[in-house]
Amino acid sequence: MFATLACALMTCCAAGNANDYFAIRVVDDATGRGVPLVELRTVDGTRYWTDSAGLVAFHSPGQMNQPVFFYVVSHGYEYPADGFGFRGKTLKTVPAAQAELRIKRLNVAERLYRVTGAGIYRDSVLLGRDVPIDHPLLNAQVTGSDSVNTVVFGGKVHWFWGDTNRPRYPLGSFHVPGAVSLLPGEGGLDPDAGVELEYFLGDDGFAAETCKMPGDGPTWIDGVCVLDDPQHGERLFAKYVKVRKLLEVYERGLVEFDSKRKRFDKVVTYDFDAPLYPHGHALAQTVDGVDYVYFGNPYPHTRVPATPEALRDPEQFETFTCLTPGTSLGQGRIDRDAEGRVRYGWKRNAPAATAREEADWIEKSKLRRDEAILSLRDIDTGKTVLAHAGSVAFNAFRKRYVMIFEELWGTSNLGEIWYAEAESPLGPWVYARKIVSHDKYSFYNPRHHPMFDAEGGRRIYFEGTYATTFSETKVGTPLYDYNQVMYALNLDDPRVVLPVPVREEVHAGVRRRTTDGNPGHIAFMAPDRPGKGLVAVGRGSNASLVVGDVEDVAFFAWPPDAESAPEATVRLFEWRSGSDRRYLVEGDRAPEGYQRARAALCRVWPYPLKVDIDWE
Numbered sequence: 001m002f003a004t005l006a007c008a009l010m011t012c013c014a015a016g017n018a019n020d021y022f023a024i025r026v027v028d029d030a031t032g033r034g035v036p037l038v039e040l041r042t043v044d045g046t047r048y049w050t051d052s053a054g055l056v057a058f059h060s061p062g063q064m065n066q067p068v069f070f071y072v073v074s075h076g077y078e079y080p081a082d083g084f085g086f087r088g089k090t091l092k093t094v095p096a097a098q099a100e101l102r103i104k105r106l107n108v109a110e111r112l113y114r115v116t117g118a119g120i121y122r123d124s125v126l127l128g129r130d131v132p133i134d135h136p137l138l139n140a141q142v143t144g145s146d147s148v149n150t151v152v153f154g155g156k157v158h159w160f161w162g163d164t165n166r167p168r169y170p171l172g173s174f175h176v177p178g179a180v181s182l183l184p185g186e187g188g189l190d191p192d193a194g195v196e197l198e199y200f201l202g203d204d205g206f207a208a209e210t211c212k213m214p215g216d217g218p219t220w221i222d223g224v225c226v227l228d229d230p231q232h233g234e235r236l237f238a239k240y241v242k243v244r245k246l247l248e249v250y251e252r253g254l255v256e257f258d259s260k261r262k263r264f265d266k267v268v269t270y271d272f273d274a275p276l277y278p279h280g281h282a283l284a285q286t287v288d289g290v291d292y293v294y295f296g297n298p299y300p301h302t303r304v305p306a307t308p309e310a311l312r313d314p315e316q317f318e319t320f321t322c323l324t325p326g327t328s329l330g331q332g333r334i335d336r337d338a339e340g341r342v343r344y345g346w347k348r349n350a351p352a353a354t355a356r357e358e359a360d361w362i363e364k365s366k367l368r369r370d371e372a373i374l375s376l377r378d379i380d381t382g383k384t385v386l387a388h389a390g391s392v393a394f395n396a397f398r399k400r401y402v403m404i405f406e407e408l409w410g411t412s413n414l415g416e417i418w419y420a421e422a423e424s425p426l427g428p429w430v431y432a433r434k435i436v437s438h439d440k441y442s443f444y445n446p447r448h449h450p451m452f453d454a455e456g457g458r459r460i461y462f463e464g465t466y467a468t469t470f471s472e473t474k475v476g477t478p479l480y481d482y483n484q485v486m487y488a489l490n491l492d493d494p495r496v497v498l499p500v501p502v503r504e505e506v507h508a509g510v511r512r513r514t515t516d517g518n519p520g521h522i523a524f525m526a527p528d529r530p531g532k533g534l535v536a537v538g539r540g541s542n543a544s545l546v547v548g549d550v551e552d553v554a555f556f557a558w559p560p561d562a563e564s565a566p567e568a569t570v571r572l573f574e575w576r577s578g579s580d581r582r583y584l585v586e587g588d589r590a591p592e593g594y595q596r597a598r599a600a601l602c603r604v605w606p607y608p609l610k611v612d613i614d615w616e
Contacts, residue, residue, distance in 0.1 A: 076107030223278025298390030397457030
């Protein structure tokens with residue numbers, strides 16, 4: 001009601017009348033939903049971009065009531081080409097009329113709306129349409145917001161951003177503006193519709209600073225987490241850094257949020273030489289009866305006991321690593337046993353590595369690729385994908401941990417978003433699928449919002465910062481640039497069916513999928529659910545594996561002769577010795593006394609790691 005009333009009032013105040021505009025609505029041809037961030041360009045070079053409802057309000061003196069050609073372009077979407085190769089359509093621009101353009105989504109994930117900034121529903125307002133949020137044009141004077149951190153605290157979603165722009169001057173806020181929103185089902189909007197942000201406001205009506213720490217330069221936060229204190233109830237903490245010059249961090253520490261004053265207070269300044277501290281995004285975990293907070297960006301390989309006392313003490317942090325305690329990332333001293341085998345484990349006084357640093361160790365021959373646990377691979381090609389930033393959460397539908405992350409040095413610089421999953425927060429993280437692509441544009445620091453997961457976890461939501469920063473594009477998209485854009489991903493989409501570990505059972509002749517810690521090493525990887533082009537593989541007679549119509553399905557795989565099978569797959573063969581059967585991928589060492597079947601059983605994904613790790 002309030003959103004509709006606000007829309008009506010602003011429409012009355014808008015220049016012109018809603019009936020003066022020709023409405024162009026661009027919709028996803030698969031869902032019929034309006035697509036935001038679609039560029040419509042006329043022959044004379046005038047550009048328009050759809051708002052969060054997929055609408056453009058077109059009114060151009062001299063070009064009304066006549067045929068006008070519009071090129072149609074959007075990141076991860078494609079409009080069909082005509083006979084001359086032009087991707088667009090000629091429309092009769094009649095005031096008060098509407099045309100609909102259907103666009104094909106190439107991205108696996110679906111673009112939903114813009115979360116922050118000015119003019120989120122600008123064109124909808126000009127056209128007099130209903131909108132889902134109360135501030136469709138400008139909220140808290142915010143025109144642009146950098147990377148977001150979110151957490152549920154006090155029964156509400158708390159949102160905290162980095163540097164934030166406003167209309168009145170090029171310099172805005174550099175000390176963590178914040179807001180709250182109600183949870184879906186508890187008064188909040190359906191995440192498919194939008195997010196109703198209630199900003200913490202300053203006296204001037206602009207989004208208030210929540211974490212202004214003393215010292216030169218901006219204050220940034222991450223590692224936002226909520227702890228359950230038996231004496232004081234829920235408490236919200238974050239790591240802060242002070243930044244100067246060209247992204248030089250010169251101070252870091254721990255802050256706590258005061259919900260009454262709507263601001264963070266300093267708890268402690270960390271020793272700047274401490275190798276471990278909160279970072280990235282937090283994940284609550286209980287291991288052997290101990291509650292921990294895991295931190296990662298994206299790999300959650302740093303943890304600390306979930307108490308305020310431990311959080312303020314860097315010496316109580318540990319990281320899951322192959323480094324020798326006391327070494328630095330630059331030194332990269334790998335912890336090996338007497339036989340040269342890499343030793344991974346939880347260790348104190350060792351820094352958390354990124355995929356980029358691990359890649360550097362591989363290049364310098366300090367680590368073999370089959371010893372590297374931060375090297376994800378493209379499910380289709382098997383090529384390395386360097387995860388740069390992102391978050392991990394447990395997913396109820398997959399009953400696994402899912403990762404949404406951005407790629408470093410992809411087809412666009414920090415504009416490619418991928419999906420991966422694993423049986424534990426540690427991994428093994430092996431294969432990934434690209435779900436969002438941007439053309440020469442950045443979409444960095446993606447954040448999955450698990451509190452929005454819908455349909456039992458089948459549908460998940462994530463956002464990122466859409467910005468020219470770090471990209472090849474110099475002129476940003478009006479209204480959208482330097483703002484947060486929300487996407488949804490359906491995990492029952494066949495395109496995100498990924499291979500999971502298939503383990504060899506002890507004292508059995510076949511290998512089957514397990515994710516519950518059953519004994520046996522990981523033999524290979526294969527999907528645990530149906531997917532396009534996949535066939536079922538299960539138990540036949542005599543403990544053998546057969547392909548086709550089986551009741552006891554072990555895993556799914558590609559037929560051995562499928563021409564469309566991904567390049568990353570390899571053939572799986574049966575080896576026999578009397579009544580015993582073993583199953584090995586091509587390239588595996590043949591067991592003594594076994595004979596290989598002439599024909600391959602199917603195609604699966606190889607398990608590339610040659611390290612002994614307890615992933616629990």
